Amino acid sequence: MDNTSYSTAGFRKQTLQEALDSIQKAGFPAVEIGCVPHANPPFKNEALNKFTNELDRRNLKARSIHAPSGLTTLGATTEEWRIREVKILESFIIFASDINASDMVIHPIPNPIFVPEPDNPANPEIMEKAVVQSLDYLVPIAEKYGVRMNLENLPYHCDYPYRSMKELRTLVDQYPANQLGLILDTGHVGVMGNEIVEEIKSAGDRLKGTHLHDVKGNKDGDDHKGPKRGILNWDNMLKALKEIQYSGPYTFETIVTKENESEEELAIFTRTFAKKWLSI
Numbered sequence: 001m002d003n004t005s006y007s008t009a010g011f012r013k014q015t016l017q018e019a020l021d022s023i024q025k026a027g028f029p030a031v032e033i034g035c036v037p038h039a040n041p042p043f044k045n046e047a048l049n050k051f052t053n054e055l056d057r058r059n060l061k062a063r064s065i066h067a068p069s070g071l072t073t074l075g076a077t078t079e080e081w082r083i084r085e086v087k088i089l090e091s092f093i094i095f096a097s098d099i100n101a102s103d104m105v106i107h108p109i110p111n112p113i114f115v116p117e118p119d120n121p122a123n124p125e126i127m128e129k130a131v132v133q134s135l136d137y138l139v140p141i142a143e144k145y146g147v148r149m150n151l152e153n154l155p156y157h158c159d160y161p162y163r164s165m166k167e168l169r170t171l172v173d174q175y176p177a178n179q180l181g182l183i184l185d186t187g188h189v190g191v192m193g194n195e196i197v198e199e200i201k202s203a204g205d206r207l208k209g210t211h212l213h214d215v216k217g218n219k220d221g222d223d224h225k226g227p228k229r230g231i232l233n234w235d236n237m238l239k240a241l242k243e244i245q246y247s248g249p250y251t252f253e254t255i256v257t258k259e260n261e262s263e264e265e266l267a268i269f270t271r272t273f274a275k276k277w278l279s280i
């Protein structure tokens with residue numbers, strides 16, 4: 001079975017229609033909708049119908065959506081900020097359900113650049129509490145709409161909680177598997193200097209999604225490169241995913257092109273790799 005998917009984040013500067021065209025042309029059967037910039041605010045009514053027609057016309061399945069990130073997170077450090085963002089996330093759960101996407105990616109905690117007092121020593125504790133409060137609100141909504149929220153490991157060099165699979169696993173274990181899972185971002189693992197196989201094993205049976213891309217080193221922005229263009233060992237990665245009996249989508253979130261390479265060419269390069277890697 002071809003369980004691959006490609007993120008529209010690979011076509012950030014293009015329209016959603018152009019992104020879908022290129023993803024279809026590259027041969028991917030499914031897509032992750034990067035809601036920013038491609039579907040923000042979520043489509044409703046006419047726009048929603050038009051969008052589902054666009055997917056059908058290209059024979060593409062919206063496998064997942066990536067909720068807005070940036071300011072939109074579970075672990076906001078002020079209550080006013082947190083309430084605003086859970087409402088936004090609620091609207092995207094409904095959007096995921098509207099387009100029959102089973103999964104929605106969420107960034108559990110904010111990038112320090114968005115935090116008013118980023119070095120406040122109380123932040124880790126404030127964030128831990130905020131994440132739980134936000135999940136307590138969102139999990140019943142996700143259940144109502146039949147959507148699973150997957151929390152992503154993040155590449156921030158700070159003392160904030162919930163940046164790795166290891167930490168996130170202890171969190172999601174407290175909630176039902178159908179509403180809360182994990183998504184492994186392979187490049188973020190590299191930026192953090194963590195071990196990919198260990199991270200996959202920590203996620204274990206709660207791993208429900210992937211953001212596959214390569215990473216050159218552990219500086220910000222070293223990631224989102226095409227497969228095998230960085231330091232990750234893709235064979236060990238696949239072996240570990242098979243060991244935990246991973247059955248979710250293989251979603252490529254490749255964004256950074258080589259010199260003189262178009263975004264469409266990167267998608268084709270990635271598709272060629274995926275077919276060989278996954279023996280499709």
Ligand SMILES: [Zn+2]
Nearest residue numbers: 152185211253
């Ligand atoms: Zn990602």
